[in-house]
Structures are given as C-alpha cells and as structure tokens.
Amino acid sequence: MVSASNVVKFFGKKKVVQDVSIQVEKGKITSLIGPNGAGKSTLLSIVSRLITSDEGEVRIDELDVAKCRGSELAKKVSILKQANHMTLKLTVRELVSFGRFPYSQGKLTAEDERYVDEAIDYMQLTDLQHTYLDELSGGQKQRAFLAMVIAQDTEYILLDEPLNNLDMKHAVQMMKVLRRLVDELGKTVVIVIHDINFASCYSDNIIAMKNGRVIREGTVNDIIKPSVLKEIYDMDINIEDVNENKICVYYA
C-alpha cells in the first residue's frame, strides 16, 4: 500500500501541496484528478521520490521513501513522466533493457532477457524492437516507455498524464493496457489524468485535488456525481449512463 501522510511542498513561497494524506489501495487503478495547478503531478513526484517533500512522509509497503535506498525502491515503484523530450537515440529493445537496470546493473542475465522479451511482447512491439525511438510515432513511443516500466517489474506503477499527445485510439489502448496490468498481473497503478471520462471508465478509485489539497476521495461511483464534480471543477457537469459507464458531458 502507498500512503502519504501530511505531505507539504513549497515551490518558492507558494504552497503547492498542502497537508495531503492519501492511501492508495493495492491491486487497483487510482486516478488523481483536478483542475490545473491542483498539485497532482507534484504529489505523484513526491510519492515516487523524484522530488522531496518539505514536510510529511510517504511510505510504500512500510518503506519510508525519503530514507530508503534508491536502488531498492526502484524494484518496488516506477514512475513515468511525460517523456516526449527524451532525445536519446536508443532502440526500443535497448530502452526496455534499461528497465532491468535495478536488478542487473546493466549486465543482463537470461532471466532479465526473458523479462525484456515479455515486456516487448506485452506491448506488441516485437516487430519494432530494433527500431530507434526517434523513428516511432507518439503512440508507439509511449508504448515503448511503458514496456520499459513493465520490464522494471515493480508492484507500483505511477504515470503522469500517460495519455498526453495520444489520439483517441491510442489513448483507449493505453488505458486498456493499464487495466490489464492491474487485472492480469496484479499491479497497482496510479495515474494523473485530465480526461475525466477516462478516469471514470477505467479506474477503481479517484482522488480529487484542488489548490494543493485533497478535497474528495473514493470509488468512481462516489466521485462521478454532479454535486462532487461541481465542487472540484466549478462547473455544471451532466452525467449519463452509457453501457454501464458513467460519462460526463460538459462540452456545452
């Protein structure tokens, strides 16, 4: 279980995360939603130790993130931030192989190779495995990065806006893969996501943030309600039931 307690983070004098405490359930997809500047990405970065909090602590299965060795944590939790700006010219397979770094320190064993093969296969990249990343489309690239995370084989996978720059088809594919990671492989996935309907259709739990605070948390049914969404986004949002999914209608 991931638990953050009383986390505070300042950027300069601005308090971007204010006394946040959350608990993330194992084996579920948890979506972090909220308006721009709510502190979602910052919170995710703190949980994954990319940035350190000014107050409070984060624990992942009883490991204190601030004190635990980075190489140990890398076997438990992985994070993928918006990766479009990575300019390194690597092949897909090379990239995915680096996912095994926490285990192999670069010297791949037969077992590591097996994990790499599986991850590439899982993301349907076998035909592209020797292609350089800069020759891939946005969707393929994103799949390659996710394959790397899968090869890292961590129980917890944190993703910061994984649907950014993806078209509808690839966005749906990405969410289905995340769902499979949870349902088939038993992973725990936490995502920061802007599209409320993807959060509604694919996640189990939702944590809503606003102005650096958590204002609501609960299951999809608890959160996807006009009254709650009004509180989060300051706008009236209708909710329609379509094929057992709750779809938010807010375009007009």
Next chain:
Amino acid sequence: MKKRYLASALVLFAVGSLFVGVSSISPMDLLDLSEEQFHVLWNSRLPRLMSILLAGAGMSVCGLIMQQLSRNKFVSPTTAGTMDSARLGVLVSLMLFTSASPLVKMSIAFLFALLGTFIFMKILDRIKFKDVIFVPLVGLMFGNIISSITTFFAYERDLIQNMSAWMQGDFSLIVTGRYELMFLSIPFMIAAYIFANKFTIAGMGEDFAVSLGLKYRTVVNTGLILVAFVASSVLLTVGMIPFLGLIIPNIVSIYQGDNLKKNLPHTAMLGALFVLVCDILGRVIIYPYELPINLTVGVLGSGIFAWLLIRRRSREA
C-alpha cells in the same frame, strides 16, 4: 561501420605512421636498424603515435560523456569551458610554483577543469531555454571569459609565450619523457566504460534515472571527474585540439545511436583514427615541414561540423 574495420584501419595507419617523417625509416629497415634509426623510432615516432592515439581517443570519449550528461549534442570540452579552465589551472600552477613538475601542473589543471565544467553544468541547470545551439554558445562564452582571465594574468606575469604552448595542439614536440602523463588517462577511460550504462541512463534525464534507482548527481559528478582528468592530461601534453570531442561522438551517434556501452569503443577508435589521419596528412602535405595538428583537424573538423549542423537543421525542418 563494423568495429573490426575500424580496428584494422587504426592498426594500419598506426603502423604506417611510424614510417612517415624526415629521417627515413622503412619497414625493411626494422630487421637491421641503425642506432640512430632505433633512437628516432623509439624516442620520437612511437611516443608521438601513442600520444596521438590517447589524445584522439581521450578527447572523443570526453565529448561523448559530456554530450550524454548535458543532454546536448554540441557540448564538448572545448565548448563548455573545460579546456579553458584547465589552461587557467596551468597558469595558476606556473604563477604559484615557478618550476612546477608536470604532475603538479596537471593536478591543478585537473581541479580547475573540474570546477569549470561543474560551473558550466550549474549554469545549464539554471537556463530555462535549452536550445541545442544556445547551450554550446553559452559554453563558448563561458570559456572565453575564463580564457580572458588567463590572458590577463599571463600578460601581467609575462607568461604569454609560455601559455600559448598550451593553446595549440602539437604532436611534433612529443618525445620520450614528455608525454607519459597521458598514460594516466587510460584507467579513467576504462572507468568510463564501466560506468557507461549509468551515463546512458543519466542521459535519459533525471526523472528516468531516479526511477531506475540511479544516484543521478553522483553519476553526473563521476562523469565530470573523468572528463576533467582526461581533458587536462591531454591539454598538458599535447595542447588543445578543437572540434574533436564534438564531431567524433556525433558521427558515431548517427550510425549507431546513443547507447554508451556500445558507442565508447567506436568513439575511442574513431577519434584516435581521425587524429592519426590528420597528423599523417599534416606531416606529408608540405613535407619536410609540418602543418600543425590544429590546422588539419580544424579544416577537416569544421567541414564535418558544418555538415552535421546542416543535416540536423534539415531534419528538423
């Protein structure tokens, strides 16, 4: 390009270079060397060859590591203030200890190179606008500022003559006893190979590196130490060689990507080969005189560099 083609070309030119020069030695003479021929071969030609190979490999490897760590293809020891800082270090050692031993000079040059490169990386952290061309421009400006400080104090202390010796790369003065410092760079290059995977991950960016459990800062600092050491050993024995750390890693990256473990041997060999070919050219073009290595590397290097820039621009467009 296959590694074994590169290696065989290197061996071919390396052996060939031993027989190029004013006093004639041909391969046939090897069986029956006169005392003078042996002296030339052993004390001049061989040291020259060794220093060329080490300088070429060293500067290219430095460039490769710096490009990876700064995540910019146009950063190298000569475009990030490393070499200029090392030169300031040489000046300081000359000012403090009038007859400093090469080892003392090198230690001080190393410390300055390290500090200079570190400051450049700190400046990089601060710049918001990380354009591929803008970053090396900042590096060049930074290097020029340091260089002007060096010149100022060198004028004041009447050390200009002395300092200009370290300005220009020159292999013609290399004889036994004047280049052995360079051997110290070999363990550092081996260390670079051992760290190669970590440097590649660092090149993916801090977020990736931390997620994979890497101590990002430690890896970057290790890289800077390796670079500063190798660069200052080259500066003190051979002098500055422009463009090398820039073009060689870029050429290798074009044909086989940025996986450092794979690239390092290629980069080292291609760098050594490039300097060797430039040096042989310099020795034969106006035979029996010599063109300075800066000229041959500069002309060939700037041509290739211009081509890299145009190629990059046209790919982005």
